[in-house]
Amino acid sequence: MHEDIEEILVTQEQIKAKVKELGHQITQDYQGKNLLLLGILKGAIPFIADLSRAIDMLHEIDYMAVSSYGNATQSSGVVRILKDLEGPIDQKHVLIVEDIVDSGLTLHYMLDLLRQRHPLSLRVCTLLYKERERAKPLELAYIGFRIPNLFVVGYGLDYAQRYRNLPYVGVLKPEVYQNNQKPERQHKSPAESS
Numbered sequence: 510m511h512e513d514i515e516e517i518l519v520t521q522e523q524i525k526a527k528v529k530e531l532g533h534q535i536t537q538d539y540q541g542k543n544l545l546l547l548g549i550l551k552g553a554i555p556f557i558a559d560l561s562r563a564i565d566m567l568h569e570i571d572y573m574a575v576s577s578y579g580n581a582t583q584s585s586g587v588v589r590i591l592k593d594l595e596g597p598i599d600q601k602h603v604l605i606v607e608d609i610v611d612s613g614l615t616l617h618y619m620l621d622l623l624r625q626r627h628p629l630s631l632r633v634c635t636l637l638y639k640e641r642e643r644a645k646p647l648e649l650a651y652i653g654f655r656i657p658n659l660f661v662v663g664y665g666l667d668y669a670q671r672y673r674n675l676p677y678v679g680v681l682k683p684e685v686y687q688n689n690q691k692p693e694r695q696h697k698s699p700a701e702s703s
């Protein structure tokens with residue numbers, strides 16, 4: 510375990526087993542369909558890389574990069590597109606692949622935006638789902654792990670762009686924040702851009 514990590518919430522082995530299970534389920538659900546995995550940069554990179562290889566049918570992969578407007582303490586739900594999809598999706602079954610769903614506002618915005626492009630279907634697969642209250646309910650087709658409402662890093666998730674490479678999901682030691690600004694939103698780091 511890395512010295513900055515206080516506690517591991519989801520181990521490498523648990524992630525591996527879950528990704529295999531999700532890949533199997535997605536393979537069954539999308540059999541014969543034109544599937545596009547849509548990864549949200551940067552946090553979803555390790556997850557989509559592993560998930561894609563656990564899906565036993567041909568499919569496409571594309572990415573979007575988004576950044577949330579507003580301050581560090583609250584997700585405004587208004588999202589700026591930093592990188593868009595390469596092409597139209599009206600002939601595709603789109604499965605958004607996310608690292609984590611927190612307030613869910615980012616995802617609501619993405620879903621509204623993508624719906625306007627008329628995909629054949631539009632669903633979400635998230636590795637992590639924070640147990641917390643949400644202003645608007647979200648429909649999530651696939652959830653890897655439900656975790657407590659804590660700021661987590663690893664397996665794609667960062668604090669100030671670091672720790673993405675850790676093979677597990679964990680909570681940072683409080684002293685790691687001491688010389689930096691502590692994430693004001695329990696769940697969002699100051700330099701976070703998804």
Ligand code: XMP
Pocket residue numbers: 552584607608609610611612613614615616659660661662666667668695696697698701702703
């Ligand atoms: P909302 O609140 O709109 O935010 O669902 C979703 C995005 O915020 C980031 N996020 C985190 N990043 N550790 C991180 O490293 C966390 O605990 C965390 N919680 C939210 C993430 O990019 C997610 O897509």
Ligand code: MG
Pocket residue numbers: 549550551552553607608609703
């Ligand atoms: Mg993200």
